Amino acid sequence: MIHRDTIQLTAIAAAALLLTACATPGTPPTAAAPAAPAAQAPANAASGAPGAPGATSPMTAARPPVDPTAPKPFAEVSRDTKRQDGLFPILRKDEKVWIEIPRAMLNKPFLFTINITSSIGERGFYASQMGPDVMAEWRRVGNTVQLIALNTKFRGEGGGKRAVEEAFSPSLLAAGPVASADHPERKSFLVDAGLLLTDIPGMSTRLEMAYRLPYAVDRGNSYFENTRADAQLSTLGAKVHYFTPRIPAPPLVPPPVPVPTPPQATPDARSMFMGFVYNFRALPEQPAATRRADGRLGHFTESYTDLGDDLKPNPRVHNVNRWRLEKKDPSAALSEPVQPIVYWMDKNIPPKYRPAVEAGILEWNKAFEKIGFKNAVVAKQQPDDADWDNMDASHASIRWFVGSDVGFAIGPSHVDPRTGEILDADIGMSDVFSRGGRAFIAEDAPRGLHDHGTGEVASIGEAHALAALNQGWRDSRNATYCTYAQDAAAEMSFALDVLESRGEIAPDSPEADAFIQARIKDVIMHEVGHTLGLKHNFKASTQVTQAQLKDKAWTDANGLSASVMDYNAYNIPLQGEAPTTYNNTTLGAYDYWAIEYAYKQVPKETEAAELLRIASQNTLPGHAYADDYDAGGFGPIDGMDPLINRFDLGDDPLAYYKKRLKLTQELWARVQSRKPEAGDDPLRQRRQLQSGFSQLGRASELVGKYVGGMITNRDVPGAATPAQRPVDPAKQREALRFLATGLFSADSFRFKPEFLTSITADYVDMNNRGFVSIPAAVSRVQLAALDRLLQAQTAIRLIELPNYVPASQRKGLISIHEVYSTVQSSIWSELKTGAEIDPLRRNLQREYLRRLQANLTRGGAASGQFAEAYAVLRLNAVQLQSELRAAQGKGSIETRAHLAESLDLISTVLKASMTRT
Template identity: 40%
Template sequence: MAAPAPAPGTPPPFAQLIKDTKKTDGFFAAWQKDDKLWLEIQPEDFDRPFFLSPKLAGGIGEAGLTGGLMAYGVPRLVMLRRLNNLVQLVALNDDQVARAGTPEARAVEAATSVSLLGAMPVASQPHPIRKSVLVEANGLFIGEMLGLGASLQRSYRQGYQLDGRNSALTQVRGKPDLLVVEANLHYYAQQIQVLLPGMPVSGPGPSTPDFVPDPRSLFLKVHYSLMRLPKDLMVRRAADPRIGHFTQSVDDYSDDLSRTPRLRYINRWRLEKQDPQAALSPPVKPITYWLDRNVPLKYRDTIRDAVLEWNKAFERIGFQDAIVVRQQEDDADFDTLDADVASIRWMSSHAPGFGAIGPTHVDPRSGEILDADIGIESLSARSWRYVRSRLLPSDAMRAAAESGLPAPDAAALALGDAAALQAQAARDQARSAAWARLMQIGAPASLAGARGAALSAIACQQADLAAEQLGYAITLAAPAGELDPDSPQAEAFVQQYLRETVMHEVGHTLGLRHNFRASAAVPDAQVVDPAFSQAQAHVGSVMDYAAINLPSPGRPAPRPFIGTLGPYDYWAIEYAYRPLAADEEATALKAIAARSAEPGLAYGTDEDNLLGLDPESLQFDLGADPLAFAQRRFAIAADAFARQARRELPPDQDYAILRRSLDYALRDAGRAAGVLLRQIGGLRTLRDFPGSGRDPMQPVPAAQQRAALDLVLRTVLHPDAFEISPALQRRLAPDYQARGEQPGRVGTEYSVAAQLRDMQAAVLDRLMGDALSARLLDNLGRLDEPARGLAPAEVAARLQSAIWPELAADPVGGRSVAIGLDRRELQRGHVARLALLVQRPALLSRADTRAAVRGQAQALAARLEAAARVAGRDATTRAHLRDCAETLRAALRAQLQRA
């Protein structure tokens, strides 16, 4: 007898719907027929948390959309709940909690909300035995759960939309605790917007992807893993600010006795000894990294060894082979993107993006790391053959064009017109912004009138920036005949770079944050010692962005990249993974963290570098003496300039290598200048707790600040600091092939003078900015003897003396004292900034600074007028001095803008 037909409006029977379908067993059973996918949901599956791990399986190789990346910003603890004939997938709010069954828990429930990620209709009647129902899943996975359409719109300013009709589910796989669904999503834009000449520009204009056949259409493949959560929660381990671990944060309202409800606990893998009593025991379940089958054969051994280097830290705390590495076979039936597989993958990008990355997915309830996927960009390994980044002049020109600022009228500027002065300063700022970022000294906010800056998302750029330094090192070696870029020695050099990069990213996947203070942990004599750097880490931690270890001219070469773990790495692993009894853990962790004042264990991370004044929490410095480091890098750059001038190129090589080499050297010198500038007004911010014997806030000694200032003045702000011969400048041809691939991004000209002016402008912005003045004044208040400290007036006086040495010179023997072109450009920049600060005192936050600036302008104007009257001056110098004096006088006469 046939089953009765369902009542109108009710779903069909379970058996009817699954007829002729293909079943995939997994965490959820999946039933598939043609382009339809149904998930079988058991009654016990509702209202039960599980783990959602979305990843980008296929991208476009640009705009951050690279195949193999974990998805960020997507809630990963989710739950299914049923509302009549609708099943909702909701992201759980795990940030606010309270002990279950308490009045506080009811209050938290009333004050929080889940988020809807998608909804699916109930597609069948309950199974007659299992009582499960089928839900249609196409709309869930072919949708905007990850917001990829919005990401495309932000990146290109085009109207990209998801095209569901041409999107499809391409793969469904299952394991007992996992279900994998892959979707190939089509995005399109009906029409491409272009920026026409004359259109107003208020921000970045529309652009298009460079590497798709038709920019109106592209596909993105998304890999979804739905995974069962661990049955037993891993025991949380409290975070400590003295050591850098990634953390989970939760507001626990169960107890109102603590100062704050916020609890922080670290991210770590679940690692337990097989034999808890043994001094050295294998783990119950090792941390296993799979090398994806797409990793090139020649790099696999280096990557494997770099991963296993971390076992040294685990052996010290009793784990034997805590980490293992396995190779995915070519015919393996799993994907290393699966949420239960930690992996290392090779990525092909069309333009440099991140170099390498080490993200994780974590159970927010306990901090247990469940998954990690390290990605290595192929360009990072071949960067010594290709240009890693766009040239700064084109960056500066593009920034100036996007700012929409017109060139100021010369007459208005001479009259001290406030708007013109502001435009001039803003234009200078646009040109020097790239140098400011490069030098790690921040944007010159005071001259732009800004009072704050937004903190962007922190991402690991260690491999990307280290790869540029790799290119610089090989460039330095090649002209001297020491290293051919195509030689086996060069390949070995790249392998060393790759080893450091992989060690760094593995550290991230073990739960460790950046440690930018570690590069200052080792004395300079040991840093540059070849024997020491080969045997030990020449920094305190591989989690730093350490500058490549280059030899001084004529000195033997130390190991360029970090080859092993530093003392901080052992310490951080001990805190996170040492097995501790529950009743002893709190005391033991405090004892471990209390070692923070020991040599080699200093810690400072991204916030310390971006938001603080700490002269040690820097990127791409090296050694305990910042002045010695900067002097060494300046000498290396000067030697590089001289050798490039003598360099004979073979007839089968174009001139572009000279421009790249010069650019590398200038960039490195700029970073060295940034290290010096962080010393001036610097404040060491130590993470010590009471009892270490050190004050946590320590101004940089005044002698060190003055020495750093003097070195900047006699190098970066000296016209002869970087001598680049005219003959070399005539040979700085562009890479014509790169120009064809990146039209408008590689200019024909390469103005060495403009490069140096932009670097000098960044230094001027820093030294004349309100931020530095305020920091210097604040530091004086921290000194027992303020009179011995470095004050803003002294900085201003030293700066003016360095920029205007000609004011102290008189004609000798009737000969004129001329001021050269480069010096005039620098002096003009100094005057323009000083005049702007006079007219807009609101840019300066301290009353004393405002008064001092006005007095400085009055005194300088008088000296300029006197110098212009001295007999024997040439006409150009006399006109320059008078023009600068009138600019200051006009600013002093003008109505002040106090708002």
């Protein structure tokens, strides 16, 4: 008797034999022994194998061939990972990180931002900086995932959207292979987050700019430190390693252009880590209402070109950048907002400065209360043991950072590019105040007093430019690079030096600490203003009269300026004057006005009329406005209005500069009369010298703005006030006299030999051991004005001034001949008096000749708009040649040598000019 199990096993064996025979190359199917038909059917049904050559079971479909390039199953890739659910869930296993992308989120825009959490601490590379932002989307092309930056600069809002998209390309930020097949339920797939560990921020270019070395990303030694995700935000914190294979040896012969040194703040100049926070933030489902900008006020804008309507004369659109601020109770005169603007104070802020930082933040509630919002701005302190980074895109913050050569604050923001709604802001503020300001200004950023022969004096300016570049792809849209903290520290240093020298305030006293606290509040008010959407206003300081500045009751209540968005100087009384408020402490009239325009809740149907009414208040006291470009300092934009300046005070800037000269001379006199004592800071005298020269250097350039200057006024076409008018001739002449008798005079820079010989160095620290060169510092002060007076823009405006004045009023106008002859006669006054020429004056005269030579011999100078100025300048040069001939052989040997050299130079210049012509 044969058992049933035995029969079944026999049938299976027979079927296996048949399959083996069919699969053997060269073996015909008939070679295999046939199996019993009764046993074969169930065996085939169980195994799924074909019953005969070419036959297929009707119960089983044929399996397609396996694609070796197909992504692995989701479950296999995600096995043993820790998952953080959010906008884009983040999965992590050991050092590996994946981003989960739902298919529904493909081609759906979001805000992609990068913030800089850690850096190298020098030359513009600092921690706690906001980086680039862009509207982006994920795209899938086959098994490749692309992170695409969408082009929002050009739009077709009125139609023609497809034509615009075809005309202007987006940009690829990163790409990588799909890491998994779709999740069966969530319909999402994984991508390796390592696609972000490339040079998306473009730091390699910035490093090359700073050091002229080819740094690149080392992907193998870059990694993710932390991750976080919620419904609106997914954040990945990365440490990216930049390296260069080798540092080249310095050239044997110094090059004509100084080569920057390699990084000094890193242990090894070939290697550095930078920390980035990559933020994927959901855009608001309901876009915020937009508000058009008005040029009579200064707001940052989201600007783009709308090519959807060819009937508009100007296709540019400018929407005000502002937070979404809505009343909980729209009918209430004063209501709390649905969502306040919350600023988190970084745990790195020293505890003793936190009250001043908080006060600077909350000061803005005064402006919001005036338009019906209670507690619109809130300040919160990050706990000292917090394990989260407030540089992610969900926390507006005040960040405190340090660096080896840093002293600035910056207030950038990230916005929804569709509307201008501010979504995030991170104010970066360096520790310049915690070091008292003075140490930084003198020790880390020498400006002309010391000559170390290193070619590094300009590095701080380069650092500013590089830090501004860290804003990245759309920097010019959202932020103006702000040096207020550094410059305010210089102002504070000068004020403390003057008051300490008078004995009115002691170093390291509670009064000195109060100075620092007040300045921190002032700078925080300024930077918070930027993150609320306000630009600089460099005309606000002129809205306060000189009499008001001397009235302490008035300044305590109203501040020193019409706006905290100006660069406001210290209000230091002259010796013998009554004390007053030293620095700006509160919002001004302009700040209330600008906040009202941006944030006042207005019904949609009356919004246009109400905004027009608000903007039309530009002629009210305290509402004057002018921005960075009006102030000048941007390439060919020299700033032609002497009332628009950084760091002046009062309605008569020229009077302010004269006062600063007197205060500087008082400081230097007191410093020279005080004998150094044991225990003094060895760098104290250097700092006090530098403090005064910094003040006069700024005054020198700004006084020159009066000559050939134009008073400007921001208003709409048809306004009663002229858009521009020439500076009063009497004021121009007053400025020339001040330069001639003040800053061009050697008597303004006299120092006792006993004082100069007593200046010490810090022999423990290698810094600041250089020779103190008074002539070099004086030259930098004087040349700021001289360059301003002799530049082409000033000449062209002087020539064209009569065009702006009715014929009946042209008598008494200042001419280019008067300016050139006044400058020349004041600089060379000794030729008429026969006096001995002081070494400081000889330096100034040499610099004048160099500029004369440049203007008379450069190509094309005798043509174009400068032609008339060239002719007058050459006529003055001929006159100077005659006077130099008459003065030959007079004075000391040094004076005679100088006169002979000067005559030879100007004769050569005139001959070369005539030959060229």
